[in-house]
Amino acid sequence: MDQPIKKPSIKLSVYGMIVTAVGGVSYFLLTDIPFIRNTAAPNIALVVVGMAMAVWGVVKRRSKGTIIAAGVSAFVGLGLIGSLTILMKLPEAEAIARTSDLLPDFTLPNQDGVPVTLSSYKGKGPVLLVFYRGHW
Protein backbone atom coordinates (compact mmCIF):
# COMPACT_ATOMS: atom_id res chain seq x y z
CA MET A 1 0.00 0.00 0.00
CA ASP A 2 1.48 3.32 -0.94
CA GLN A 3 1.85 5.80 1.80
CA PRO A 4 0.87 9.21 0.53
CA ILE A 5 3.94 11.43 0.45
CA LYS A 6 3.62 13.78 3.37
CA LYS A 7 3.81 17.30 2.08
CA PRO A 8 5.68 19.85 4.19
CA SER A 9 3.19 22.01 5.98
CA ILE A 10 2.58 25.63 5.17
CA LYS A 11 3.21 26.53 8.79
CA LEU A 12 6.68 27.92 8.19
CA SER A 13 5.42 30.51 5.77
CA VAL A 14 2.51 31.40 8.00
CA TYR A 15 4.78 31.83 11.02
CA GLY A 16 7.10 33.87 8.86
CA MET A 17 4.20 36.10 7.91
CA ILE A 18 3.22 36.51 11.55
CA VAL A 19 6.78 37.36 12.60
CA THR A 20 7.00 39.95 9.84
CA ALA A 21 3.67 41.44 10.83
CA VAL A 22 4.74 41.67 14.48
CA GLY A 23 7.98 43.36 13.49
CA GLY A 24 6.21 45.83 11.26
CA VAL A 25 3.21 46.73 13.39
CA SER A 26 5.14 46.94 16.65
CA TYR A 27 7.36 49.65 15.23
CA PHE A 28 4.46 52.01 14.83
CA LEU A 29 3.09 51.15 18.25
CA LEU A 30 6.41 51.68 20.00
CA THR A 31 7.71 54.86 18.39
CA ASP A 32 7.63 56.63 21.75
CA ILE A 33 10.64 54.61 22.78
CA PRO A 34 13.70 56.46 21.47
CA PHE A 35 15.65 53.26 20.80
CA ILE A 36 12.89 51.91 18.62
CA ARG A 37 12.17 55.17 16.89
CA ASN A 38 15.79 55.94 16.13
CA THR A 39 17.08 52.53 15.13
CA ALA A 40 14.10 50.21 14.63
CA ALA A 41 16.71 47.46 15.14
CA PRO A 42 14.49 44.74 16.63
CA ASN A 43 11.76 45.51 14.12
CA ILE A 44 14.08 45.24 11.15
CA ALA A 45 15.46 42.01 12.55
CA LEU A 46 11.99 40.53 13.01
CA VAL A 47 10.89 41.59 9.57
CA VAL A 48 13.97 40.14 7.87
CA VAL A 49 13.71 36.86 9.78
CA GLY A 50 9.99 36.69 9.07
CA MET A 51 10.44 37.26 5.37
CA ALA A 52 13.18 34.65 5.24
CA MET A 53 10.97 32.14 7.00
CA ALA A 54 8.07 32.83 4.67
CA VAL A 55 10.19 32.50 1.56
CA TRP A 56 11.85 29.34 2.86
CA GLY A 57 8.39 27.97 3.49
CA VAL A 58 7.56 28.51 -0.17
CA VAL A 59 10.76 26.77 -1.22
CA LYS A 60 9.88 23.78 0.90
CA ARG A 61 6.31 23.67 -0.27
CA ARG A 62 4.97 25.63 -3.10
CA SER A 63 1.25 26.07 -2.59
CA LYS A 64 -1.37 28.77 -2.60
CA GLY A 65 -1.07 29.06 1.17
CA THR A 66 2.66 29.53 1.31
CA ILE A 67 2.71 31.88 -1.62
CA ILE A 68 0.05 34.08 -0.08
CA ALA A 69 1.84 34.07 3.26
CA ALA A 70 5.12 34.97 1.60
CA GLY A 71 3.40 37.68 -0.39
CA VAL A 72 1.88 39.29 2.69
CA SER A 73 5.22 38.98 4.43
CA ALA A 74 7.03 40.70 1.62
CA PHE A 75 4.42 43.43 1.49
CA VAL A 76 4.62 44.18 5.21
CA GLY A 77 8.36 43.68 5.45
CA LEU A 78 9.30 45.80 2.50
CA GLY A 79 6.65 48.30 3.54
CA LEU A 80 8.31 48.75 6.91
CA ILE A 81 11.77 49.04 5.44
CA GLY A 82 10.50 51.50 2.86
CA SER A 83 8.76 53.61 5.50
CA LEU A 84 11.86 53.65 7.68
CA THR A 85 14.01 54.79 4.82
CA ILE A 86 11.72 57.74 4.30
CA LEU A 87 11.13 58.50 7.98
CA MET A 88 14.75 58.30 9.01
CA LYS A 89 16.25 60.29 6.21
CA LEU A 90 17.76 63.30 7.92
CA PRO A 91 17.09 66.41 5.95
CA GLU A 92 20.17 68.44 5.15
CA ALA A 93 19.12 71.32 7.36
CA GLU A 94 19.35 69.12 10.39
CA ALA A 95 23.03 68.55 9.79
CA ILE A 96 23.60 72.29 9.86
CA ALA A 97 22.02 72.76 13.26
CA ARG A 98 23.93 69.84 14.69
CA THR A 99 27.40 70.63 13.50
CA SER A 100 27.82 74.02 11.92
CA ASP A 101 29.58 76.73 13.90
CA LEU A 102 27.60 79.47 12.23
CA LEU A 103 23.87 79.38 12.41
CA PRO A 104 21.49 80.84 9.84
CA ASP A 105 20.65 84.45 10.58
CA PHE A 106 17.04 85.51 10.88
CA THR A 107 14.82 88.48 11.60
CA LEU A 108 11.57 87.68 13.33
CA PRO A 109 9.00 89.81 15.13
CA ASN A 110 8.99 89.66 18.91
CA GLN A 111 5.91 89.71 21.11
CA ASP A 112 5.48 93.47 20.50
CA GLY A 113 5.91 93.12 16.78
CA VAL A 114 9.42 94.60 16.92
CA PRO A 115 11.78 92.76 14.56
CA VAL A 116 14.71 90.99 16.21
CA THR A 117 17.76 90.06 14.17
CA LEU A 118 20.08 87.36 15.45
CA SER A 119 23.20 88.83 13.89
CA SER A 120 22.60 92.19 15.55
CA TYR A 121 24.26 90.79 18.66
CA LYS A 122 27.43 89.83 16.86
CA GLY A 123 30.28 91.83 18.31
CA LYS A 124 28.07 92.90 21.21
CA GLY A 125 27.39 89.88 23.35
CA PRO A 126 26.40 86.23 23.55
CA VAL A 127 22.95 84.97 22.65
CA LEU A 128 21.06 82.06 24.08
CA LEU A 129 18.68 80.89 21.40
CA VAL A 130 15.91 78.73 22.77
CA PHE A 131 13.59 76.82 20.47
CA TYR A 132 10.57 75.75 22.36
CA ARG A 133 7.32 74.17 21.48
CA GLY A 134 4.76 76.83 22.22
CA HIS A 135 1.16 75.86 21.62
CA TRP A 136 1.62 74.77 18.04
Place this chain on the structure above:
Amino acid sequence: MKDAGGAVIAVSADSTKDSKKVVERYKIPFDIVSDEGAKVIKQYGLLFHEPMGRGEIALPANFLIDKNGKVAWRYISSHVQLRVDPAETMAEIEKLLK
Protein backbone atom coordinates in the same frame (compact mmCIF):
# COMPACT_ATOMS: atom_id res chain seq x y z
CA MET B 1 23.04 87.79 29.62
CA LYS B 2 21.91 91.39 29.21
CA ASP B 3 24.79 92.57 31.36
CA ALA B 4 27.15 90.88 28.99
CA GLY B 5 25.63 92.82 26.12
CA GLY B 6 23.80 89.80 24.86
CA ALA B 7 20.31 88.42 24.95
CA VAL B 8 18.09 85.45 25.36
CA ILE B 9 15.82 84.87 22.40
CA ALA B 10 13.09 82.28 22.50
CA VAL B 11 11.65 81.01 19.23
CA SER B 12 8.39 79.28 18.62
CA ALA B 13 5.85 79.02 15.85
CA ASP B 14 3.27 80.85 17.92
CA SER B 15 1.85 84.11 16.66
CA THR B 16 3.06 87.38 18.17
CA LYS B 17 -0.31 87.65 19.90
CA ASP B 18 0.16 84.30 21.62
CA SER B 19 3.75 85.11 22.49
CA LYS B 20 2.63 88.37 24.02
CA LYS B 21 0.22 86.47 26.24
CA VAL B 22 3.03 84.19 27.39
CA VAL B 23 5.36 87.10 28.12
CA GLU B 24 2.72 88.89 30.15
CA ARG B 25 1.53 85.81 31.96
CA TYR B 26 4.94 84.62 33.05
CA LYS B 27 6.57 88.04 33.24
CA ILE B 28 9.24 86.97 30.83
CA PRO B 29 12.15 89.43 30.67
CA PHE B 30 13.43 88.37 27.27
CA ASP B 31 12.16 88.36 23.72
CA ILE B 32 9.96 85.68 22.29
CA VAL B 33 10.03 85.83 18.53
CA SER B 34 7.38 84.40 16.28
CA ASP B 35 8.46 81.99 13.63
CA GLU B 36 5.05 81.64 12.09
CA GLY B 37 5.14 79.10 9.34
CA ALA B 38 8.15 77.52 11.06
CA LYS B 39 10.48 78.90 8.40
CA VAL B 40 13.45 79.38 10.73
CA ILE B 41 12.66 76.17 12.55
CA LYS B 42 12.92 74.38 9.23
CA GLN B 43 16.15 76.19 8.35
CA TYR B 44 17.68 75.01 11.58
CA GLY B 45 16.54 71.50 10.82
CA LEU B 46 14.46 71.31 13.96
CA LEU B 47 11.25 70.34 12.29
CA PHE B 48 10.24 66.88 13.30
CA HIS B 49 7.69 64.74 11.52
CA GLU B 50 5.66 62.62 13.88
CA PRO B 51 5.65 59.11 12.40
CA MET B 52 2.01 58.51 13.21
CA GLY B 53 1.11 61.47 11.05
CA ARG B 54 0.28 63.61 14.04
CA GLY B 55 1.86 66.50 12.25
CA GLU B 56 5.00 68.53 12.44
CA ILE B 57 6.53 69.82 15.58
CA ALA B 58 9.76 71.55 16.55
CA LEU B 59 12.40 69.73 18.53
CA PRO B 60 13.37 71.62 21.66
CA ALA B 61 16.85 73.02 21.24
CA ASN B 62 19.18 75.51 22.85
CA PHE B 63 22.06 77.23 21.11
CA LEU B 64 24.57 79.32 22.99
CA ILE B 65 26.18 81.71 20.54
CA ASP B 66 29.27 83.63 21.55
CA LYS B 67 30.03 87.28 20.89
CA ASN B 68 31.55 86.45 17.53
CA GLY B 69 28.47 84.67 16.31
CA LYS B 70 29.88 81.19 16.68
CA VAL B 71 28.13 78.34 18.43
CA ALA B 72 29.73 77.76 21.82
CA TRP B 73 27.35 75.06 22.91
CA ARG B 74 24.25 73.43 21.60
CA TYR B 75 21.73 70.93 22.77
CA ILE B 76 19.18 69.48 20.41
CA SER B 77 16.61 67.21 21.94
CA SER B 78 16.08 63.85 20.33
CA HIS B 79 12.47 63.80 21.32
CA VAL B 80 9.81 66.48 21.33
CA GLN B 81 9.02 65.84 24.94
CA LEU B 82 12.60 65.96 26.14
CA ARG B 83 13.25 69.48 27.27
CA VAL B 84 16.72 70.88 27.60
CA ASP B 85 18.03 70.74 31.14
CA PRO B 86 17.99 74.30 32.52
CA ALA B 87 20.86 73.56 34.91
CA GLU B 88 23.05 72.44 32.05
CA THR B 89 22.13 75.52 30.07
CA MET B 90 23.01 77.80 32.98
CA ALA B 91 26.32 76.05 33.48
CA GLU B 92 27.22 76.54 29.83
CA ILE B 93 26.27 80.21 29.94
CA GLU B 94 28.41 80.74 33.00
CA LYS B 95 31.31 79.01 31.30
CA LEU B 96 31.02 81.33 28.37
CA LEU B 97 30.67 84.49 30.38
CA LYS B 98 33.76 83.79 32.51
